[in-house]
Amino acid sequence: MDIATKKNGDTLYIKISGAVDESSTEKLRAELNKIAFGKPTKVVMDLSLVPTIGSSGIGKILLFYKSLESIRSQFEIKGIQDNLHRLFKSVKLDKLFPISPA
Numbered sequence: 324m325d326i327a328t329k330k331n332g333d334t335l336y337i338k339i340s341g342a343v344d345e346s347s348t349e350k351l352r353a354e355l356n357k358i359a360f361g362k363p364t365k366v367v368m369d370l371s372l373v374p375t376i377g378s379s380g381i382g383k384i385l386l387f388y389k390s391l392e393s394i395r396s397q398f399e400i401k402g403i404q405d406n407l408h409r410l411f412k413s414v415k416l417d418k419l420f421p422i423s424p425a
Contacts, residue, residue, distance in 0.1 A: 324373075326354045333364040340372035343380035351380060355387040362394050371402035381414065388420055399423075 324341035335358065343351060358366065368384070370376075391398045399421040403411065408424045411417060 324350065326351070328358065330363075335361075335363040335366050336369065337366060338369040338372070342374055343376040345377055345379060348377070348379045348383055352383045352386075355383060356390075359387060359390040359394070359396075363391075363396055365397040366391060366399075368398070368400045369402040370400055370407060371404065373407065374404065376407060376410070381411075381416070385416070385419075 324339065324343055324347035327338045327340075329336045329338075337355075337358065339351075341347070388398050400411070401421075401423050403422060403424055405424060408422065411422050416422060
């Protein structure tokens with residue numbers, strides 16, 4: 324799993340590529356914590372290159388969302404494969420923040 328970030332105006336873009344499995348969730352947590360610490364105004368996460376994600380990966384994204392919410396930052400996921408989009412909707416993450424497919 325790789326994580327790349329790019330800032331454009333007030334928006335920070337995060338592009339994650341590769342499977343987010345149990346072995347990569349600690350790296351994901353550390354990177355997302357660094358991003359939240361910077362107090363971005365808006366964050367857009369691109370998961371279009373993520374074929375699978377485990378429950379702990381979803382948990383790390385949820386904790387990231389909550390940390391952004393506490394500093395009044397906006398968060399959304401743009402670009403998500405159909406299988407992950409169905410999974411995120413089934414656990415009702417689309418009720419917390421916008422999720423749009425690739």
